[in-house]
Each structure stands twice: as C-alpha cells, then as structure tokens.
Amino acid sequence: MSFLRSAVLRALSVSSRIESRMISSAAPLLLSPEQVHDLVDKPDSAPVSLVDSSWFMPNSPRNAKQEFLAKRIPGSQFLDLDEVASPHELGLKHMMPDKETFARACEKLGISPSTHVVLYDVHGVFSSPRALFMFRTLGHKNSSILDGGLPRWVDAGLPVETTPPSQPKATVYDAPKNEDNSIRSYEQVVANSRLDPSTNAQAELVLDARPKGRYTGNDPEPRPGLSSGHIPNSYSLTFNLFLQKHKGKDGQEYSTFLPPHEIKKALEKAVGPEETVKIIRGERPATASCGSGMTAGVLWLGLQLLGVKHVGLYDESWTGYAMRSTSQI
Structure with a gap:
C-alpha cells in the first residue's frame, strides 16, 4: 500500500469517527432564543438547521405553510408533519x-447526519416536541426544540424574515440503520389496557394528553364523527399541564415548558407520587397518547426533561383506537 493511499484511508477513518460521534451525541432538549442565535452565529460550530414544524388542528382556519412563508426565523425551512409521514391504513395524518x-425529507431540508436540528413552532410549544420525537426516535440525537418557538424569538427582539425563503444546499442523508422501540401499536395498547397497573408491574401507564372533557367523554372530538372517551386504565394528563403561558411585548401569548420540578408536580397529580417515582426511576414504563399522536409529544418531552429516557408513544392515539375498537370504550 502506497504512503499516499495509507494516509487517505487514515484521514477517512478519522473523519468517519468524528461524524459518528457528532451523529450519536445528543444535543440539549430545550434551547432559548439566545442560545439558538448564538449557535447560528458561531462559524466554527457544527452546522445548524432551523426548522419550522408548526401544525394546526383539523378544525383550525390557520395554515402553517402560509404563516411560514409570511414570517420565519431567518434561514428556516418548513417541515410539513402531515407530508413527511408514512401512509396509514386508516388514513391518519402525521x-x-x-x-x-x-x-x-432531511435531504430536502438541507439536513445532514451531523447537522444540529433546531425545531420550533408558532404556538411556543405544541407540535415541535412531536417533530423532535421523530428525529430522536429515528436516531438523529443532535436535535433540540426552541422553547417558546417563534413568538418567544420575536419577544426577545431577534430578527425575522419575511422575504421568500432561501433554498437549502443539497445534502446526502442515508436512511437510519437503527431506531428505538418507542412506537406503540394498537395491538400493544389493547393488550396493555387489560393489565391493572396496581397489581401488574409490567403494565405501562398510558398518559392521555387531550383536554379532560374529551378524555371523560363529556366533550366532542375535533374530528367529525369520532366518539370521545379514553383507553381503559389510562390516565388524564392534559399536555398544557406541562407548560406555562407568557404574553409577549406585542400581546401575543405563547407557551414554554415548566421547570422540571413543576412538571413532576403535574405528573404526581395525575398518577400519584408513588407511580411518579417509579416512572422516573425506570421501574414503571410510560406511554404518551393524545388525539392523533401530536400533543403526546409534549408529554414525551416533559418526561425526558425529568430524566426518563425510554417513553413510549401511541402513534395512532385515540383517533386510531376509537376507529378500530369503539366497542372497548
């Protein structure tokens, strides 16, 4: 082997090890606007990609893509969570x-395996945790959310962009080789619903992020024709209980995550202090659910902030459960 070829192979090996470390290293879960601004401003740091992952409920008149085109954090790209999804037999979105x-999708957004992806939404905290769940579950640990989203960015006096967005540079992103086992299927949820958590240590605590009225069946679902109610042996933990509201200088309200000790209090109120300790210690598995797998991401991320590493998420959530098995309600 020639000296030149040997040197090239050594350089490629070193490059591969560095890339591997960059891919596997986990970024902070939450970032403030100032931290994100500093990241983008550092020319010697890893590449940063800002991604608007806003999403609205089916009955909302607002359009996430149009709002992105009208105003965004400079250099951002738009991630359509309904579009970047696998086809579903029940026609469920995202x-x-x-x-x-x-x-x-990563290639289209200009994201490479080493890119630090910062996700945000226009609510503050709503759909960005779901987007973060997608990235982290599929192995892109170098990902975070902007806590407070676009409204907090604006409230901090940081610049916005209103001209047409720039096109990202082409990238190559190999399909992930591994993913964790966070996704729960209908069959798994049904089997788990037959277990009593008070007598079975293997039973997962299913935490329902929907508003309490929909959980109890007193309020209708936003999707026409879908019954309300809840999965047997699940607990109501409305996603807003992990969040705090703020009013910006422009009068716009937005949400951020509560401090971990306040998140713990909300969890204790929902499932009790004993089960909370078990979840945090990893002695009791937990799975997040909601209407269609969106705000379940808020509960997933809140538990991550408490140090719970392995949290399940029922992707179909109540919509899939009710469509498949209304007889079990």
Missing part, C-alpha cells in the same frame, strides 16, 4: 415516517 421517507 404518522411516523419510515426510515427512507425521513432520510429524503
């Missing part, structure tokens, strides 16, 4: 994408 769909 289900977890397969590995190839995820990889192609």
